[in-house]
Amino acid sequence: MKKKVLLMGNHDTGSGKTSMRSIIFSNNLASATSRFGATIDVEMNHVRFLGSLVLNLWDCGGQETFLDSYLASQRNTIFRDVGVLIYVFDVETRDFERDISYYIECLDACRKNSPEADIFVLIHKMDLVTGGKRERTRAFELKKRELDKYSGSTPIKMFGTSIWDETLYKAWSRIVHTLIPNAPLLSSHLTSFAKICSAIEIVLFERTTFLIIARSGTSTGDLDDVIPPEAGPDSDPNVINPERFEKVSQLIKAFKVSCSRMQEQFHSMEIRFPNYTAVLELMTTNTYVMAIVADPNVQTATLRLNIRLARERFE
Ligand code: GTP
Missing domain, CATH: 3.40.50.300 (P-loop containing nucleotide triphosphate hydrolases)
Incomplete structure (x- = not known):
């Protein structure tokens, strides 16, 4: 197209x-x-x-x-x-x-x-x-x-x-x-995938631009029509930044550019916060996925394994 x-x-x-x-x-x-x-x-x-x-x-x-x-x-x-x-x-x-x-x-x-x-x-x-x-x-x-x-x-x-x-x-x-034809379907798959992984949010980024393609928790696929994620154990849901994923796009994109200047390739990332852990991994040939978990019992190795197993479905 x-x-x-x-x-x-x-x-x-x-x-x-x-x-x-x-x-x-x-x-x-x-x-x-x-x-x-x-x-x-x-x-x-x-x-x-x-x-x-x-x-x-x-x-x-x-x-x-x-x-x-x-x-x-x-x-x-x-x-x-x-x-x-x-x-x-x-x-x-x-x-x-x-x-x-x-x-x-x-x-x-x-x-x-x-x-x-x-x-x-x-x-x-x-x-x-x-x-x-x-x-x-x-x-x-x-x-x-x-x-x-x-x-x-x-x-x-x-x-x-x-x-x-x-x-x-x-x-x-x-x-x-607006140019992605199957955005609502992608969002509903991400919502199911988030439930399976016990993740509170999952978001899909395009691989080279790092623009947001779809996210879990929306019924229409509209990026702004999002039900706020479940709060972590001690967090105040009001402080969740509505522009958090765009910020990730901006930061990771700049990080990727720095990596390529050092002749290195960016593959994946794990970030730990007091109440959350975020895992960023290659999903398909053209996308990266980021899954956020609040449950301390969910191991990131399991999350990575689930992402690997889901690859075929999202390709
Ligand atoms: P034409 O090709 O003449 O039509 O210009 P353009 O619209 O393509 O503008 P260009 O991207 O060349 O930017 C012009 C200047 O604006 C450059 O010096 C940029 O660094 C600057 N600029 C672009 N975006 C921003 C912005 O968001 N903030 C600020 N402060 N400067 C910006």
């Missing part, structure tokens, strides 16, 4: 499209992106995802001359057969009105040429908002409210993102999740 993914957004100094693409799909670190030059016209890349899914990434340069050309002479080529449009705004833009006018035009061109396309908006570089989480949430909500006015009747999913934290993985996991 092949899906065209359009990465768009206008900003003369770069809204961050190439940076996020290279971190997610080319194993670059965020610190390396400051050296990137502007994208000239369109850069196309094919990325294999989960073995059989090919993402045809169109990274469209965001300078105005290019955008004018996409909307005029290249309109049919750019906006035809789009599976997903990701429109990236720089949260610190100095000309939001100009950005919005391009956004409206691109949205219109995409809806006319590819009515089936899923559309996402990323309000990016959230790390530049001064203050803490509350200020970032307020800045995001303000921009979102403004953009909602111009997004038409079909609701558009919007995320606040930054290359410097887990928000990038949260947004991209939700985006690629």
Whole structure:
């Protein structure tokens, strides 16, 4: 299966499209992106995802001359057969009105040429908002409210993102999740598998990007529709971080990049907390699995054996 993914957004100094693409799909670190030059016209890349899914990434340069050309002479080529449009705004833009006018035009061109396309908006570089989480949430909500006015009747999913934290993985996991055909089935298998292993949570990551594919405890397969896991013996369920798996994506991805720089390969990991143990193992050719257990009687060797035995079923 092949899906065209359009990465768009206008900003003369770069809204961050190439940076996020290279971190997610080319194993670059965020610190390396400051050296990137502007994208000239369109850069196309094919990325294999989960073995059989090919993402045809169109990274469209965001300078105005290019955008004018996409909307005029290249309109049919750019906006035809789009599976997903990701429109990236720089949260610190100095000309939001100009950005919005391009956004409206691109949205219109995409809806006319590819009515089936899923559309996402990323309000990016959230790390530049001064203050803490509350200020970032307020800045995001303000921009979102403004953009909602111009997004038409079909609701558009919007995320606040930054290359410097887990928000990038949260947004991209939700985006690629829409392209995975059997996500609800995968989630229900993971829920059964968690019960068999006495695990409180199990999550599946794509092998190279470390994006979240599916997790246990959801009936619909929707990554956000999750019943909170059973609390460990002494833990307060309210302190469980809702973004814990995206954080794992971010940390393990950076760790894998470091391993490969040392000419080493990452295989598996076991992490012990006072109330939990997490085991991260290769599941199938294209996925890693992470199982979390709270029961101190469950041996991690048994957990690993169960993962090995389940491989065939998830392949
Ligand atoms: P064009 O190719 O010209 O369309 O630009 P682009 O949208 O591809 O932007 P690019 O990825 O080249 O990033 C431009 C600059 O923004 C680089 O210096 C990046 O390091 C920086 N950048 C990207 N993402 C973030 C982010 O989340 N936070 C901050 N602070 N800087 C970012």
